[in-house]
Amino acid sequence: MRREDNEVLCRVGPDTPMGKVFRSYWNPIADAKQLSAPDGDPVRVRFCGEDFVAFRDSSGTLGLLDEYCAHRGASLALARNEENGLRCIYHGWKYDVTGQLQDAPNHPDPEFCTGFKAASYPVREAGGLIWGYFGPADKEPAFPHFAFFEPPVSNLYVARVDLNCNYSQLLEGGLDSSHVGILHADMANPGWASGIFERNTDANNPGGLAVADDAPALSIETTNFGFHYAAIRKGENGGQSIRIVPFIMPSARIIPAEVRTATLFEVPRDDENTSTYLVAFGEFTDDRPRQLKQSGLDDPRLYSEEDFKWRGTWENRFGQDRSTMNESWSGLKGLEPEDAAVALSMGPIFDRTAEHLVPADAAVVHMRHILLEAAKAVAAGEDAPPLPDLTKVRAVADTEIPAGADWRNLAPDNIGIADKAAE
Ligand code: FES
Ligand SMILES: [Fe+2]
Known part of the structure; x- marks a missing residue:
């Protein structure tokens, strides 16, 4: 990858192309549990290099303002949350959810408030998350609609983890099917140490694979929401095992x-x-403690739901216990410790000019391509691609289909489109 492209991919500050891409969409900004009560604690929100504060007022309405008080900059995360507004503890300026100044005790003219409005941003709650939009007001997109917004959603499980590295390193891990059978070998193939493939029969586990094939062929299609891809492994019955x-x-x-x-x-x-x-739902049987355990979020040395902070660093070797590595592939326990360790071990921003890509990295490359195209578009004054209704967009767990059959028939509502740039 060219150094310039890596910079565009990774930099997300206010005036960067990728920062503008992220500001073109609604994004999750907090776990809804953080803002459950009216007049509860205000929540600090950092998004793409800028600081905001989210709060729920006395009537239950959400507000999202700049973190630093418009008077002289004290953090409104320290503010009193009272009678339908946030009141700065420094000089008592009070803002409602729209940013309208309600009171300024250190100003003699009561009319001063009427003409003063601080910046505020659109904010909503859906699917166990709080969402914010930080782009230009005249370009606010329709609020997206994911499958997990649809009631009845069974067993909604929401988790938040804050990690110290660039978003792209974590995103790439999620679009890289070939690591599932290797990094997550303890889950994908519990028999890995014996060299004999053993299927993980836990139907709740996204780390389980149906077949032993660590070099899947990837087939990619650009869609109206981004893209989807199939990891195609050799099936057990002569067909192809598909994971979308x-x-x-x-x-x-x-x-x-x-x-x-x-x-x-x-x-x-x-x-x-x-x-x-992370938002999971479905007919799974795990309760929250077991979910946390499967994710590897149950180890207090590495994570606490109190502050969401991931504490795996080189200081504690990201939680790796090398004495277990005869039985455990990675010496780590659970999906998140494994995914976090590899992403964090690359450093805060990886220099991608040093990598050597192989065919199994095709989806990672396509993700970069789609994001860089969007960055190019916004830099040229165009809009980032809008999102369609996402309710029916679906992933497919390992499913065997006959050799030569079209994998896209397994996810007919993921709508493919021609990728002009790729052509
Ligand atoms: S800094 Fe907030 S009221 Fe003065
Ligand atoms: Fe992973």
């Missing part, structure tokens, strides 16, 4: 397991920090 993963602009993917799907978002906090939001 959609990528949805600007940073979402849907990961399949037999009885549930997980939609993941990699939301840049800034160039070197990312919040991963």
Whole structure:
């Protein structure tokens, strides 16, 4: 990859092309549990290098404002949340959810407030997440609609993890089918140490694979939401084992397991920090503690739901216990510790001029291509591609179809379109 392209891909500040791409869409900005109560604690939100504060007022309405008070900059995350507004503790300026100034105790003219409005941003709650939009008001897109917004959604499971690296490193892991059978070997193939493929029979587990084939062929199709791809492995019965993963602009993917799907978002906090939001639903039987265990979010050395912070660093070797590596492939326990360790071990922003790509990386390359095309478009003053209704966009867990059959028939509502740039 060219150095210039890597810069465009990774930099997300206010005046960067990729920053503008992310600001063209609604993005998750908090776990809804963080803002559950009226007049509760305001929540700091960092998005693409800028700081905001989200709060729920006395009537339950959500507000999203600049973090720093428009008077002289004290953080409104420290503010009193009272009687339908945030009141800065420094000089008492009080803002409602629209940013309208309600009161300014250190100004003698009561009329001063009427003409003063601080910046505010569109904010909504859906699917267990709080969503924000930070782009130009006249370009606000329709609010997206994901399958996990649809009631009745059974067993909604939401998790947030804050990691110290660029969003693209985490996103690439999610679009890389060939690592599933290797990095996640303990789950994909519990018999890996004996060299005999053993199927993981836990239907809840997205790390389980149906067949032993670590070099899947990838088939990619550009769609009206981004793209989807099939990892095609040798089937057990002479056919092809298909696993389909959609990528949805600007940073979402849907990961399949037999009885549930997980939609993941990699939301840049800034160039070197990312919040991963995971929303899973389906007919799965795991309760929350077991879900956390499967994700590997049950180890207090590495993670706490108190502050969502991932604590795996070189200081603690990302949680790797090398004494277990005869039985455990990675020496790590669970999907997130494995995915986090490899992404973080690349450093905050990986220099992609140094990599050596192989055919199994085709989906990663296509993701970069789609994002860089969008960045080029917004840099030229055009709009980033709008999202269609996403309700029926689906991932497909390992399914065997006859050799030569078209995998796209397994996900007929993922609508393919011609990719002009790729042609
Ligand atoms: S800094 Fe907030 S009221 Fe003065
Ligand atoms: Fe992974």
